[in-house]
Amino acid sequence: MPRLRFGLQIRLILGFAAVLALSMAAAAVCTGFAAHSEVSRIQVEQDRVRAGRIHAALADYYDNNGGWHGAQDFVNRTGFQSEREIVVLDADGNVVADNRPIRRRHDDRGHRALFNPGIPRGPLPPSEYFVPISSGDQQVGSVAIAAGRRGHPEYIFPDSHPDEPHDLEPPLTQFTERVTKTLILAGLVAGVVGILLVLLFSRRMLGSIGNLTSAARRLGGGDLSSRATVRGNDEVAELGHAFNNMADALENSERQRRTMVADVAHELRTPLANIQGHVEAMQDGLMQPNADNLSAVHQQTLHLNHLVSDLRLLAETEASELSLEMEPTSIEDVVSDAVASFRPRADAASVQLTTVIDDTLPVVEVDRYRIRQALGNLLDNAIRHTPSGGNVTVSAQRHDAGVRIEVADTGPGISPEDLPHVFDRLYRVDPSRDRSTGGSGLGLTITRQLVEAHGGAVWAESEVGSGSRFGFDLPARHPSAS
Numbered sequence: 001m002p003r004l005r006f007g008l009q010i011r012l013i014l015g016f017a018a019v020l021a022l023s024m025a026a027a028a029v030c031t032g033f034a035a036h037s038e039v040s041r042i043q044v045e046q047d048r049v050r051a052g053r054i055h056a057a058l059a060d061y062y063d064n065n066g067g068w069h070g071a072q073d074f075v076n077r078t079g080f081q082s083e084r085e086i087v088v089l090d091a092d093g094n095v096v097a098d099n100r101p102i103r104r105r106h107d108d109r110g111h112r113a114l115f116n117p118g119i120p121r122g123p124l125p126p127s128e129y130f131v132p133i134s135s136g137d138q139q140v141g142s143v144a145i146a147a148g149r150r151g152h153p154e155y156i157f158p159d160s161h162p163d164e165p166h167d168l169e170p171p172l173t174q175f176t177e178r179v180t181k182t183l184i185l186a187g188l189v190a191g192v193v194g195i196l197l198v199l200l201f202s203r204r205m206l207g208s209i210g211n212l213t214s215a216a217r218r219l220g221g222g223d224l225s226s227r228a229t230v231r232g233n234d235e236v237a238e239l240g241h242a243f244n245n246m247a248d249a250l251e252n253s254e255r256q257r258r259t260m261v262a263d264v265a266h267e268l269r270t271p272l273a274n275i276q277g278h279v280e281a282m283q284d285g286l287m288q289p290n291a292d293n294l295s296a297v298h299q300q301t302l303h304l305n306h307l308v309s310d311l312r313l314l315a316e317t318e319a320s321e322l323s324l325e326m327e328p329t330s331i332e333d334v335v336s337d338a339v340a341s342f343r344p345r346a347d348a349a350s351v352q353l354t355t356v357i358d359d360t361l362p363v364v365e366v367d368r369y370r371i372r373q374a375l376g377n378l379l380d381n382a383i384r385h386t387p388s389g390g391n392v393t394v395s396a397q398r399h400d401a402g403v404r405i406e407v408a409d410t411g412p413g414i415s416p417e418d419l420p421h422v423f424d425r426l427y428r429v430d431p432s433r434d435r436s437t438g439g440s441g442l443g444l445t446i447t448r449q450l451v452e453a454h455g456g457a458v459w460a461e462s463e464v465g466s467g468s469r470f471g472f473d474l475p476a477r478h479p480s481a482s
């Protein structure tokens, strides 16, 4: 079977990959967004709490020292510990402490100046960033606190209740909790998105399978004309084609079975009617049960017997129940044997029976008895159809690695319209004549079945007025034996 470009496997792989990628992307975007906003929120809160503590520590400093004397050292230390830029003004707005670095363009050494009080600072931060520091009821100064992030100050407003010691920094557990929650939510969203995508991808496929299932149900219910509608060229479509082929074969075999039953009934009726006619005539005293009349009845029973055993053999070969006893066989022996047994009939019919056998015939592995039977059917036909004074020639020759056996006669021949059908079951060229000469209409069908059971093939050639050639080719060994 040629590889399908967009087979089911590739579509499933692509579909699952797309669903997985989309779900992962959705989860990653949601989680990243949540983590980023949570980190910012925690940072802002941490900044405010820490700034609140610095603010409270400055108020304590003022209280403990009774003024801002030495505040620069305190601010340097505190600023160093907390990594903050701190500017403290007294009540009159004069700078009493400032640990800001000197910022120079293209120079990262500004960080070192952070702790160098001797170096003049830049302009003061805008007044709105200053938060008052109180001692008792009195305002004793103000402070501006900034985080020196990314080279420029970000001013922070201290927590509104800096004095409360239990004002703790927001715990990081909150972060993991929130991220976990978002991850679960993102997982759920991704799951729903995945389900929707799978539903979308599988809709067409399920439609085809549903169509196939209902066609199979109708077929199972006895509607042999039921067929699946096939769309596309994927594996499901392949399955649909295979189903339709199977349904064709089933319908065909059912039709053949019905024809066969009708044909067999017809074949049995003629001899049975003859026997019935003879027996009733004898019962009514219209016919004497003498030797001649009894012989006529006997002939009909023999014909019936022949017909029934042919039918049984045919049923066995068609059901592949025929067991073949394969053995290395000399075809020369088989041909000689068959010819010898038909010679009395040929002599009685004044038909010249000759044999031509190749010297270099290979030994073939066949069921000797069945091949003899297949050849016998051809010989029987040939002698039956050859008028007295005619010839029947049996020849055997090498063909590929196997053998070809042929029976040629000088009979009336078969018309081109009939020739393709002569191997069909119960087919007769001239029904009334063939029946009267004892033909069952099954001989050639049986020959074909027996030869095909050996892995061989039958053939026929004929010319009206000149004669016919029937034959079959056999492989050296049965193909399934290799």
Ligand code: ADP
Pocket (backbone or CB within 6 Å): 377, 381, 382, 385, 409, 411, 412, 413, 414, 422, 423, 427, 428, 429, 430, 434, 435, 438, 439, 440, 441, 442, 443, 444, 445, 468
């Ligand atoms: P039957 O047993 O009735 O002969 P077969 O299956 O052997 O049935 O043959 C099928 C038909 O082929 C027969 O009706 C017969 O007329 C025709 N036929 C077979 N062999 C020959 C032959 N050698 N020459 C002419 N007709 C033949």
